[in-house]
Amino acid sequence: MRMRVIILGAPGAGKGTQAALLSKELGLAHIASGDLFRQAQDRGDELGAIAKSYMEKGLLVPDEVVIKMILERIAAPDCIQGFILDGFPRTLEQAQALDQALSANGIDQVLYIEVSDEELIRRLSGRWLCRSCQAPYHMINNPPRVPGRCDLCGGELYQRPDDAEETVRKRIEVYMAQTMPLIDYYGKMGKLTAVKGEQDIDAVSNDMLAALGRGEGPGEWG
Ligand code: ADP
Ligand code: ADP
């Protein structure tokens, strides 16, 4: 069955962590706009250079740039069975462009991960990412098995420059102003499910799978 899912949530809510688990469990493509921008920067191409100037200030990359990148990405063959969008859409314009590009009822479910501001800051200040595969870790909550190395691919872990506290505060402010309206937008469409984000990673996963009608028995993630 085709399934198209959006994961909404503030910076640090756990979108990337949960999208990776869901994509594995459901066999869907995981599409993370921030990861695509960071990969473009690593390649040194023009998209990366444009995105960097906004990302380092904690601002959103302009809608037309993000929309083009994501619409191209979801047209790829690995998205035919569906996809999980992580970090897109982030503005009403992006959401409308996505609805237009997909046919009516194009998105099946929007999962909204709720986390308090204080917890977001704790999570982002301890976040480490894999340079090769972008898997997120947390030095206290979710440490890698070998310090400094990715469990999945052995890649080197690093801290994002935009996870510095002042930039985090700016990103949360931008989220409140530009992304929060999407909760109402998808709520009115009857597609939104809120999930309590301040639980351990497996419990959040279970709630998200249940919201997708794929609830699993105990022990599935243990
Ligand atoms: P987002 O993609 O929404 O910015 P991440 O998935 O990168 O969020 O998670 C942010 C940080 O919080 C990471 O360091 C991650 O390991 C950690 N984290 C994710 N989910 C949880 C959770 N349920 N409890 C505690 N820490 C978490
Ligand atoms: P987080 O995991 O903290 O939510 P992301 O990795 O998703 O952050 O995004 C990092 C940065 O990339 C954002 O602060 C923004 O500058 C840019 N970005 C990512 N997705 C979008 C988007 N949909 N629209 C505009 N800018 C985006």
Ligand code: ZN
């Ligand atoms: Zn890795």
